[in-house]
Structures are given as C-alpha cells and as structure tokens.
Amino acid sequence: MHKNFKGIEKTVFGRGSFNQLDDILTPHRSENQGYFVFLVDNYFKGKELESRVPAGHDDLVYFISVEEHEPTTEQIDTLRDEILDRKGLPSGVVGIGGGSIMDIAKALSLMLTNEGSSTRYQGLNLIKKPGVYHVGVPTISGTGAEVSMTAVLTGPEKKLGLKCEWTVFNQIVLDPDLIATVPTDWWFYTGMDTYIHCIESENGQFNNAYSHAFAEQALKLCREIYLGENAGQTPENDEKLMVASLMGGLSLTYSEVGVCHALSYGLSKILGTRHCYANCLIMNHLDDYYPKGAAEFRKMVRHFNVTLPQGLSKDWDDETLTKMAEVSYNLPHMWNHAIGYDWPKTITIEGLKDLFRRL
Numbered sequence: 001m002h003k004n005f006k007g008i009e010k011t012v013f014g015r016g017s018f019n020q021l022d023d024i025l026t027p028h029r030s031e032n033q034g035y036f037v038f039l040v041d042n043y044f045k046g047k048e049l050e051s052r053v054p055a056g057h058d059d060l061v062y063f064i065s066v067e068e069h070e071p072t073t074e075q076i077d078t079l080r081d082e083i084l085d086r087k088g089l090p091s092g093v094v095g096i097g098g099g100s101i102m103d104i105a106k107a108l109s110l111m112l113t114n115e116g117s118s119t120r121y122q123g124l125n126l127i128k129k130p131g132v133y134h135v136g137v138p139t140i141s142g143t144g145a146e147v148s149m150t151a152v153l154t155g156p157e158k159k160l161g162l163k164c165e166w167t168v169f170n171q172i173v174l175d176p177d178l179i180a181t182v183p184t185d186w187w188f189y190t191g192m193d194t195y196i197h198c199i200e201s202e203n204g205q206f207n208n209a210y211s212h213a214f215a216e217q218a219l220k221l222c223r224e225i226y227l228g229e230n231a232g233q234t235p236e237n238d239e240k241l242m243v244a245s246l247m248g249g250l251s252l253t254y255s256e257v258g259v260c261h262a263l264s265y266g267l268s269k270i271l272g273t274r275h276c277y278a279n280c281l282i283m284n285h286l287d288d289y290y291p292k293g294a295a296e297f298r299k300m301v302r303h304f305n306v307t308l309p310q311g312l313s314k315d316w317d318d319e320t321l322t323k324m325a326e327v328s329y330n331l332p333h334m335w336n337h338a339i340g341y342d343w344p345k346t347i348t349i350e351g352l353k354d355l356f357r358r359l
C-alpha cells in the first residue's frame, strides 16, 4: 500500500504575510457560533505581535505557556470543555507559536467535535468526526508540526499523536519575520530537527523519489543556513528555514523517521527532554547508523559553538534506562524503516540501553 497523504489546503508564504490573517479568517467567521479561538505562545504576551493578532470582540484569545511541559491530553480536554462552556462551537482555531502550539491548535480543533477525553483518540485514525477549521502560524521552524498529520500529546499512559487526515491544518501562514526573535540555541536545535528528519527519511527502506525530492531540497537549505558562506540567523536564512521545516516534514510524512527519533521519544517520554534538544543529544552518538549525517551534524554544532552535554547517562539507573529503551523499542514503524522488517533480530532492549549509555 502506498501512502495517500492529505496536504494542507492553503499556504501563504512571505515576510509580512501575518498581516493577511484577518482577511483569511473573515470568510469563515459565519461558521458555527461565529467566533475564533486564538492560541498564542505566551512568549508574545506584551510583545508587538500581541497587538497584531486580529481578534475581534467576540473572539477568545488564550496565551499559553509551553515552558513547563509539552502539550498534554488533560490540557486539551480542559481547554475544550472551558471553550464549549463559555461560547459553544467556534468557527475555528488559530495557533500562533512553535511546535507545541501547533499541536495544541490541531488537537483542540479535533476535540471540539469529538466527545470524551483526548486519551481515547491517541493513535492512528481513531478520531470520529472532522474538527473545526484550523490555522497554523509557526513562530519557530524545524519540527514540521505545521505540515504533519499528527498532534503529539502526552497522556497518562503514552506520548502519542492524534493522527488522521482531519488533523492537518486547513491553512498555514508562513511569515519568516515571526521567527526572527527565536533564541540562537533554540534556532539551532529546532533547525537540527529538520536536518535529522531528512537524514532519517533518506536512510531507510521507505525512502522514495517523492520523499527524497523534499529531503534533498531541505538538506540543501539546512547546509546553507548552518554551514554556508552566509550561515547564521539572518532574515534570508529565516526564509530558508521556514521552507526547510515544511519540506523536511513532507519528506518524513512520505517516508519515515528512524533511529534518532525512536531514541528521542524514549528520552522525552521518561525524562521530559524537549523533542529537538533530545534529537541533538542523540544524533551526536549515532555514527553507527548515520555516519555521514552524524559527522555533518557535529560540524554544524562546532560552527555555532553549541555545547551538547556528555555523560548524562551516569545519572540514569537501570530501571530508567529500561523504561527509555522500552518506549523506543515500541516504535516498530521507525525500526521497520531504519533497519528493515527483520529489525527485532538486531535491535534489542539491551542494545538500546547501551545506545542510551553513550549519552
């Protein structure tokens, strides 16, 4: 079976395109109870962007802090209940922020129309009804959450996305000016997430001409941004990074991620390490699987004087290592891609624990 992927319906790209958001939303304002919900990363509270959010009198604006934890099922359920209680079903949801806010906006859109707790829908195609119209406005680039068909949520039992066609945004607004304020360390980690998406998408059995075309272009852009003559956090590179993030996301959607993401999920689930940072910590030690990718990754690390801590695993006891390895092991789609369908012959819990011990 070949993948039949639903893409984003509409994309606007370019500096200053955020100013078009009001016009974009207007035709949808007559739907449902006729108001919009804006979910804005708390970083923008009191910043210039706050005054540019095109919220009318009837709209609800939530500033959400993503510092303490990644999006949770409980957070989505509570928000959904509160919104429905206050004003009924909105015309749509707009997320303005990084990967965390993208996921919150996608998940909220779905949970506004699907009954019960979001924990019931963690997995593939478990959602019963389409969500409300939803728009993504990324303010950090790299995770590809703006284009993916999943909204990753951490629940009491698992960290797993609400994954289905209806998760995909109806509209995204890619305004490279919005990522100008990203701190350099985050700019590096999230950009490396894109780089790693491409390396993993390319190196595995599900890679194909379609996913390869996106990965090739995204890698070229990453190399210009992080190693090129004009490497660094510049307006031109912000444009490139926004496009690279999108293309890296498309590449992995049509192929798959691999060893780095499988391990990174284990680290994030058990220790709460942030996705992009976790990937960087792990890619540093994956020469056995991605020799060229790991070497080039370290070149970029050196180029930007990024310090990746070593010796982390000395603080992890056997139980912690086992739990992390189990989370990683239980991602067969990634191992199928990276190693092949006979991966259980070579990938074992003990072997994964050894990989974590390298960190």
Ligand code: NAD
Pocket: 041, 042, 043, 066, 067, 070, 071, 097, 098, 099, 100, 101, 103, 139, 140, 141, 142, 143, 144, 145, 148, 149, 150, 151, 152, 178, 179, 180, 181, 182, 183, 186, 190, 275, 276
């Ligand atoms: P994030 O959304 O967690 O934000 C990281 C930090 O950057 C936060 O402190 C935020 O306040 C700040 N920030 C955001 N925009 C800023 C700006 N313009 N200027 C200054 N600071 C800004 O970051 P992320 O790495 O993009 O997202 C990580 C999340 O994405 C995780 O929850 C992960 O699970 C999820 N994810 C989802 C997918 C998907 O396909 N759905 C893929 C990968 C990761």
Ligand code: ZN
Pocket: 143, 193, 197, 261, 275, 279
């Ligand atoms: Zn990733």
